[in-house]
Amino acid sequence: DLEGAIDYIFNRTDLENKNLGIFGLSLGGAVAIMVSAKDSRIKVVISDGSYKDLYSSMLHHAKVFYSLPKFPFGIFLRMAYLLRFGKDPKKISPQDLISKISPRPVFIINGEKDNQIPSENAFSLFEKAKYPKELWIIPEAGHGEGLGICYEEYSKKIINFLMNAL
Numbered sequence: 001d002l003e004g005a006i007d008y009i010f011n012r013t014d015l016e017n018k019n020l021g022i023f024g025l026s027l028g029g030a031v032a033i034m035v036s037a038k039d040s041r042i043k044v045v046i047s048d049g050s051y052k053d054l055y056s057s058m059l060h061h062a063k064v065f066y067s068l069p070k071f072p073f074g075i076f077l078r079m080a081y082l083l084r085f086g087k088d089p090k091k092i093s094p095q096d097l098i099s100k101i102s103p104r105p106v107f108i109i110n111g112e113k114d115n116q117i118p119s120e121n122a123f124s125l126f127e128k129a130k131y132p133k134e135l136w137i138i139p140e141a142g143h144g145e146g147l148g149i150c151y152e153e154y155s156k157k158i159i160n161f162l163m164n165a166l
Helices: 002-011 027-038 054-066 070-085 094-101 120-128 151-165
Strands: 020-025 042-048 106-111 133-138
Touching: 002 020, 002 027, 020 027, 020 151, 027 042, 027 094, 042 151, 054 070, 094 120, 106 120, 106 151, 120 133, 133 151
Parallel strands: 020 042, 042 106, 106 133
Antiparallel strands: none
């Protein structure tokens, strides 16, 4: 979907400025990172609440939300995903691709109290990203709550990042 939207924008003849920035929240943040790693038409990436890799996220969700242990359920989850989607969830990894975005800027955001995608994911993504990059861990925010908890600061940081990057 994102790739199609980008193609649509760049095929339009009525748009003069095609400096495209991508903002993704949660799964959208992971998609933004992975698509931007392959598509240099994206000039800036902002990702809020992205997982570092799908497989560890699946294991985390199984444990936190369903109290399922990694073994044997991790094997079952991996095989079920592979059979259903034809892709190995261990190979769907924003942290393995994020370094390819450079020299374009990346802004990684996460809530410190996020129990769905713990902030450890943001630290891993930030560590793997190359400069220019920024990291913001929002102290009181859970998953996707940053904008609602600190609207003014969140808005200013996003706008400033985009203005400096584009």
